[in-house]
Amino acid sequence: MSSNVGGFDRVLRIAAGAILLTFAVVYPGEERWFGLIGLVPLATGLFRFCPAYTLLGINTCPLKPEA
Template sequence: MTRNIGGIDRVLRIVVGLVLLSLIFVLEGNARWWGLIGIVPLATGLMSSCPLYSLLGMSTCPLKKS
């Protein structure tokens, strides 16, 4: 997979993913499942690649200077 996530986008995805995952420990009952949504931004942030960005032809990754 090609990298299509830049530095700031990557850090924000990781932070949001961790915050959402923390909801598993804070919320009670069936609402805990909402915390599992945090897996998606955390995984895309750690891999520096977003499948949705690829489908849309987007990239926040800076261009390499030649």
């Protein structure tokens, strides 16, 4: 499993995941479960791997220099 999520994309995913997870804490009742969707972008940002990017052939990581 190689990284396919780059730096800026990673920061956006972690921020979006954290914001969505706050809904799970702040809102009572049925709306709080919507916040658990934030686990997906948070996990893909932390692990630097997105399965959807693999299926679509997208890679936002900078290329590694060849030695």
